[in-house]
Amino acid sequence: MTLPLLWNGNCCFRHIRSKPQPRRRRLIQTGAAHLDFQCRCTIAVLRRGKARAQSFRIRTRPCLLVNATPQVSHADRNQREQPVIFDRYCTEGFCDELFVADGQPRPIAELLIARIESLPAGSLERRQKAAEAAMYQLGITFNVYGEESGTERIIPFDIIPRIIAAAEWSSIERGLKQRIAALNLFIDDIYHAQKIVKDGVIPEELIGSAASLRAPCIGIDPPRGVWCHITGTDLVRDGDGRLYVLEDNLRCPSGASYVLENRRLLKRTFPSVFAAMNVRAVDDYPNRLLQTLQSLAPDGIDATVVVLTPGMHNSAYFEHSFLAQQMGVELVEGRDLTVLDGRVHMRTTQGMQRVDVIYRRIDDDFLDPRVFRSGSTLGVPGLMDVYRAGRVALANAPGTGIADDKAVYAYVPKIIKYYLDEGAILPNVQTWQCSDSSERGYVLANLDKLVVKAVNESGGYGMLVGPHASAEQRSQFARLIRAEPRNYIAQPTLALSRAPVLVGDRVEGRHVDLRPYVLYGSEIYVLPGGLTRVALRRGSLVVNSSQGGGSKDTWVQFAPTEQQGSRDA
């Protein structure tokens, strides 16, 4: 919906006052004392611009707005006749998530931008600081490896949300479901007949040489044939405005907790505009996650589900404990678990208690020292035997890493075609395999234009961003590629889309990606939104939190037809 009118306090205020119909009068009497001008403006604009069918929602909204935000005084309003905060915002030719061009918000973002511009001077910064202080106070932090022990930081958080229109989301959702379904069939096939290899779709050599292939998983049949229960797929928007899959994360993807916490903070920060924007809720995630995990247990048993963490010093510990808490299940460490009588038990104050489903947040290599890395104390000796016997379920299943090997990634469109006989809805980023001699030649000749990635690294490690790298770094990567070609892929440097972020008291564009979360239990569910990660350094293309990236709340709007009905669904 394009709003015909941007913020103009006098006009809107008069608009309400001059037509004192009974309902409106009640609204003003009950709510107006607590509403700031922008809220009233929003009501007025919506009343004019929207169809009558929605008048119920418009009428009820102000109740939510009471006391929601600092009030705008007359003095502030007079000083702020002209919006200033975005006036110098420049897209610099990049595709921008909120702006079509300089000074021209996308239709989906108009209300948000107008709202932000109507805030009194300094208010946005104050809200940003308040949100950061709240995160710190609440301990929503991650641990920084290699720094003084106990060092915690909040993941930098930007207060301006990103908005995704309903239509685009619906295509993302279909694309992700398709992709996860195909990848799951692929994993299952790899650990069984390997038909896709025998049919020549994927080279045998590529699978055989994958460091993420887990021999102990061959022949395992996980419950319902599902391996990848929790996926976080990274999407980026290129200069052409299209979304591409950058990579799949099927092992222990992090960040869902930040989606929930960012949302909580944003609801507190922009309650009025949030209420007017028809944003799809994300609070359902822990419940969906629990359902997904419970679906892995044999039918009819009241399954004991636990989250397995490496412990308090892991960088994602906040997430582990948050998810366990939100699901109401135990957060266990390896030392809490033991295998007794062919089953996994946890040591409790009342004795041993059986565990049926483990949402493990430790890597394959550390799960069971008898099967994988022998020196590890993070896991549980004998766990894999119990798993193979079908007496405990693991999510994600060990071995899923084969599908997010970055060399396998290049084949995902073929994988989708092979198993589902469909074209990929979400395209891949063009990828060159260094294991292929001609592609390697191209990569080596164009290192200054490409991004090179090690196939089994994550978190922005083991990566060369060619155009930003020094000659020395490029020649070092050239040596690495020649020494171990199977371990590297290359992709073009994308003109990642940007979104406005608050930098000091002004707004500047920063590159973003998007990590939606997909749950696969008895059905496939995609959390509406996901984590928008932001490269906070000017010009940087690396968004990982371990590389100083931040995050934004991601608002997926309801489609016009689903606004009323599916809100409570």
Add this chain to the structure above:
Amino acid sequence: MLSRVADAIYWVGRYLERAENVARFVDVNLNLMLDLAHTATEQWKPLVQTSGDAEAFAKRYGEATQENVIHFLTFDAGNPNSILSCVTAARDNARSVREIISSEMWEQTNTWFHMVRDAAGGNEALGALNEFYVRVKMASHLFNGIADSTMSHGEAAHFLRLGRMLERADKTTRILDVKYFILLPEVAEVGSAFDSIQWSALLKSASANEMYRKRYGQLTPAKIVRFLLLDREFPRAVRYCVLEAESCLRAISGSAAGSYRNAAEQRLGRIAAELNYAQIEEVIAAGLHEYLDNLELVLNSASAAVFDTFFSLRPIQVSDSTHANGNA
């Protein structure tokens, strides 16, 4: 509930109670010193002895000046029993079980930690210090209130309370010990204004002054000892704490009163019985210090038994999986 989790919650209770108690001692002593300024008898050493860390203190600080003692007990990260260390340890424990405790409890622990750490970073004036100790005590009360009203009164809450009660019982015995043994006044000073100021300071460090007055009126050493040791209604009296701790244990294990299923219950039950039937005249006649010393020892052994019974993560030896903790 996981043994590791129970252990962590128990220690959250103990550490936070300990931080509160240290704040009480120091705060009362700061006020006491103001009252006694004219006598020029600074009494800071007993505080260190109360905490049981006299040796470590002597080694690192030497002289027990006001400044040294206050820093040692309040902000010294190298002293495991300083307020800063206790709150840090409590927060670490709370952090490792934040999915079990309510988020309000975690938030309060975290806020408290930041408050103490920020204060430790600054150079607090004496007046601000007073204010600081009040804030520490209030933070503790707030935490207890939050815990009481936001967390189910189930096993986790019982372990939290168990830790708090055992810690409090221990600290009250130490407070009594300090006065009776270390501050033992010259015979001539018994009953003097100096003596009564000290006795009332002692009551104040247990927040017991008003409650004592309501119960007994005049300050009499024997009655004060009886109040802090044997009262069954005053929440910082040793007997009250032990009975509460015992009932937490029973709630956890389901044992009936007068019986026991594990070493922790047996030892705590024995202490409770002793306190239930103690005669204050006999206690004083036999030597209060010896009595308190022994009480601290048996409380420690009860605490060790709690560890063995519920928390110890020794390798599993039993194959019968349902009674693994038995009478360990």
